[in-house]
Structure formats: structure tokens, C-alpha cells
Amino acid sequence: AQSVSQHNHHVILSEAASLELGCNYSYGGTVNLFWYVQYPGQHLQLLLKYFSGDPLVKGIKGFEAEFIKSKFSFNLRKPSVQWSDTAEYFCAVLEGSWGKLQFGAGTQVVVTP
Amino acid sequence: DVKVTQSSRYLVKRTGEKVFLECVQDMDHENMFWYRQDPGLGLRLIYFSYDVKMKEKGDIPEGYSVSREKKERFSLILESASTNQTSMYLCASSPTSNSYNEQFFGPGTRLTVL
Numbered sequence: 001a002q003s004v005s006q007h008n009h010h011v012i013l014s015e016a017a018s019l020e021l022g023c024n025y026s027y028g029g030t031v032n033l034f035w036y037v038q039y040p041g042q043h044l045q046l047l048l049k050y051f052s053g054d055p056l057v058k059g060i061k062g063f064e065a066e067f068i069k070s071k072f073s074f075n076l077r078k079p080s081v082q083w084s085d086t087a088e089y090f091c092a093v094l095e096g097s098w099g100k101l102q103f104g105a106g107t108q109v110v111v112t113p
Numbered sequence: 114d115v116k117v118t119q120s121s122r123y124l125v126k127r128t129g130e131k132v133f134l135e136c137v138q139d140m141d142h143e144n145m146f147w148y149r150q151d152p153g154l155g156l157r158l159i160y161f162s163y164d165v166k167m168k169e170k171g172d173i174p175e176g177y178s179v180s181r182e183k184k185e186r187f188s189l190i191l192e193s194a195s196t197n198q199t200s201m202y203l204c205a206s207s208p209t210s211n212s213y214n215e216q217f218f219g220p221g222t223r224l225t226v227l
Binding site: 004006032034042043099102 | 146163172203205209218219221
């Protein structure tokens, strides 16, 4: 089974600061990768996904992620965060043929005004 | 829009009770999933189903069972609830397409077992 590591459990930053959340996975073959976000009191929703092609993936709300195969990484970035980006962020990797996802432990991000 | 609904947002049960958590999706998705979400542990897969009456164990199936009698409905059953099953339970669904396996999540059920 795959494993997914998110290195930061809690991140606190000010508005307009840049954000980078680390994600590493264990599998060395072809991977499909996701970032999900859970805003306070809301459903978990997809932020962006990588299946193939351009390793720099753009998602909703100004987020992007870079797939680096040699480092087994899929880090999430946003150049300038807003207070509304306060949320929990989950990295996930697709496993098997039935759409099963393996999730990381999540990173709680708090953006202060 | 895909809609995944869960029968309760909050539930309080006593140790030893049988608990049913219901999930319904309205997009004719083949795959459905039950996760539990705990602080510092992320989402852990309990069971999933890729078709009616089909089920597969996830990473933490002990103490749980599931039922999928209709395509749109996937039920999670705690045969005898225990305090260590206090958690947030999330249901999700996804289509079978190999190109896009995005999972769509419900709002969650926060279960407290006393």
C-alpha cells in the first residue's frame, strides 16, 4: 500500500505571505495525485489533481502544485494567501483500479489578518 | 453538481448500540467510500464499494460493516459501538472512469459514542 506524508501539521502565516505545503508519497511508478481542501464547516473538496503531462498543475483559488517524480513529491503552493485560505489541506494518491485514495494526515493552515 | 448527502450531521450513541450511517449520492456513481477522519491521522478508508452488493475492506475495517443494496446508497454499520469509534465519518463517491477519479464528499457525520 502507498503512504503519503505531509510534513507540516500546523502552519500559521499572515495574509499576503506565500504558502508551500509539502507532500511526499511512497510509490515509484505511475501516480495520480490530488490536493483536497476542507474549509471550516464545509465539505472536503478538490483543489487540484495531477494525472500526466505538465508537472506544474494549476487549481482553484490561485493554488498550484508541482509534481517532481525524482523526489516523490507533490508540493502545494500559493504566492499570496488570504484570510479565506484558512482550512485543512490534504494530499492524496490514487491507489489501485477502483479510485481508492490514500490520504496524508493533513495540514491545518491558519491565515491571520 | 454532484451531491452526496449523509443522514445525520451529529449523532450521539451509547457503547454497545448498533449504529447506522447512511449515505446517498445522486450522480449514478459506481464507486462509494466510507472514511473516518481523526485529527493528526487524516482520512482513513474503512470500506468501499465499486458496485451494488460489492464491497471491499479498506485500511481499518475492524468493527464496521457496510451494505450497498442500491447504487445510490451506501450504509456504514457499527455492530456494537465503542468509544474508540467516536470520530467524523465521511462518505464519498466517484465514477469508474479511469481518467478522472475525483471523489466527491458528503458533509460528514460527527459520531460520539458515550
